Amino acid sequence: MKDSLLIIIVVLFFACSDNPSGKQPYRQSKFIKSLEWEDETLKLKQGSGDNWPIAWVNDTLQITSFGDGNGFDDSVKDLSLGISYIIGDPPFHRGLDIRTNIDTPEGGGPAGIKASGMIMIEKMLYIFVRNYKPGSSDDYTNARLAWSEDLGKTFQWADWHFSETFGCPEFIQFGPSRSSAPDGFVYVISQDNDNAYDYSPDIVLARVPKNMVIERNSYEFFTGSDEDDKAQWSPDISQRKSIFHDPAGTQRISMSFNPALKRYFLVTSHRPANDTRTHTAALGIFESEFPWGPWFTVYYNDHWSADCRTYHHRFPAKWISPDGREMWLLFSGLDCGYYDFCLKKALLFPY
Numbered sequence: 001m002k003d004s005l006l007i008i009i010v011v012l013f014f015a016c017s018d019n020p021s022g023k024q025p026y027r028q029s030k031f032i033k034s035l036e037w038e039d040e041t042l043k044l045k046q047g048s049g050d051n052w053p054i055a056w057v058n059d060t061l062q063i064t065s066f067g068d069g070n071g072f073d074d075s076v077k078d079l080s081l082g083i084s085y086i087i088g089d090p091p092f093h094r095g096l097d098i099r100t101n102i103d104t105p106e107g108g109g110p111a112g113i114k115a116s117g118m119i120m121i122e123k124m125l126y127i128f129v130r131n132y133k134p135g136s137s138d139d140y141t142n143a144r145l146a147w148s149e150d151l152g153k154t155f156q157w158a159d160w161h162f163s164e165t166f167g168c169p170e171f172i173q174f175g176p177s178r179s180s181a182p183d184g185f186v187y188v189i190s191q192d193n194d195n196a197y198d199y200s201p202d203i204v205l206a207r208v209p210k211n212m213v214i215e216r217n218s219y220e221f222f223t224g225s226d227e228d229d230k231a232q233w234s235p236d237i238s239q240r241k242s243i244f245h246d247p248a249g250t251q252r253i254s255m256s257f258n259p260a261l262k263r264y265f266l267v268t269s270h271r272p273a274n275d276t277r278t279h280t281a282a283l284g285i286f287e288s289e290f291p292w293g294p295w296f297t298v299y300y301n302d303h304w305s306a307d308c309r310t311y312h313h314r315f316p317a318k319w320i321s322p323d324g325r326e327m328w329l330l331f332s333g334l335d336c337g338y339y340d341f342c343l344k345k346a347l348l349f350p351y
Contacts, residue, residue, distance in 0.1 A: 199249025
């Protein structure tokens with residue numbers, strides 16, 4: 001009888017676990033009962049590139065950036081960094097490349113700059129670029145800010161860069177031009193290391209007033225929260241504390257606010273045990289009432305994309321349904337035809 005009961009418990013555990021091979025870092029969400037994926041993956045053009053940070057401009061337009069591809073124009077040679085417009089909504093969206101003064105033909109992988117995060121604030125487009133190489137250094141593991149006042153056609157560069165940490169920074173996404181942001185700050189997250197090709201167990205968070213994004217000395221860094229979950233901040237980056245921890249690592253992270261559900265959704269790759277690849281098939285999705293947590297697991301799977309390597313997953317704010325229960329995941333990858341602007345719909349089922 002005891003043996004039969006044990007078998008039943010084990011069977012129920014594996015039946016209810018989305019990922020029996022991996023240990024999720026946070027307890028299951030009590031707000032989102034489940035997340036299900038639609039079968040179809042939408043793709044625009046094989047070989048167009050990877051990464052795809054994206055900024056919501058208006059009802060019809062988003063701006064994105066691709067890495068190590070030729071975008072949507074076959075007449076262009078591969079760029080390490082290129083800029084494109086995304087027009088319309090899935091499944092009828094399309095891509096349109098534009099030529100800019102930061103188009104970068106040199107390098108591949110870590111040897112060339114790539115965009116890691118983009119955001120539109122009123123009429124200003126901001127972009128964080130990773131793999132930045134300062135001066136004559138051989139170090140390609142820094143991140144630098146640029147901005148554009150003409151929808152991405154021309155950019156200016158900040159005279160500062162992040163080093164040691166914030167090596168793959170991304171802006172937390174809200175509505176068009178931050179229309180649903182809760183305060184006057186712009187928030188930036190990153191894996192807590194200086195290399196977008198490594199995994200860090202921790203994620204860190206910064207904020208800056210929305211009219212001072214260009215000013216490095218205006219940034220503050222999360223240093224913990226009090227018993228009421230109120231965040232604490234310091235201008236000293238060395239005082240930073242993690243907002244999220246996964247022993248399996250985090251890489252190429254993103255965060256979007258779902259206004260209907262009033263929740264932040266954090267998305268990250270992780271590295272399953274005994275998997276030594278730079279990119280994996282693993283995916284974790286977490287939710288919280290605040291951008292610094294506490295976090296709860298919505299989805300955690302070591303084999304989300306079978307054995308196909310995928311990365312830079314994000315939920316574009318424009319493609320979150322009005323009721324918050326449908327979100328399109330934008331991603332790219334190295335296998336299975338995923339070296340493209342890929343979209344897959346997630347269906348959320350709150351309690």
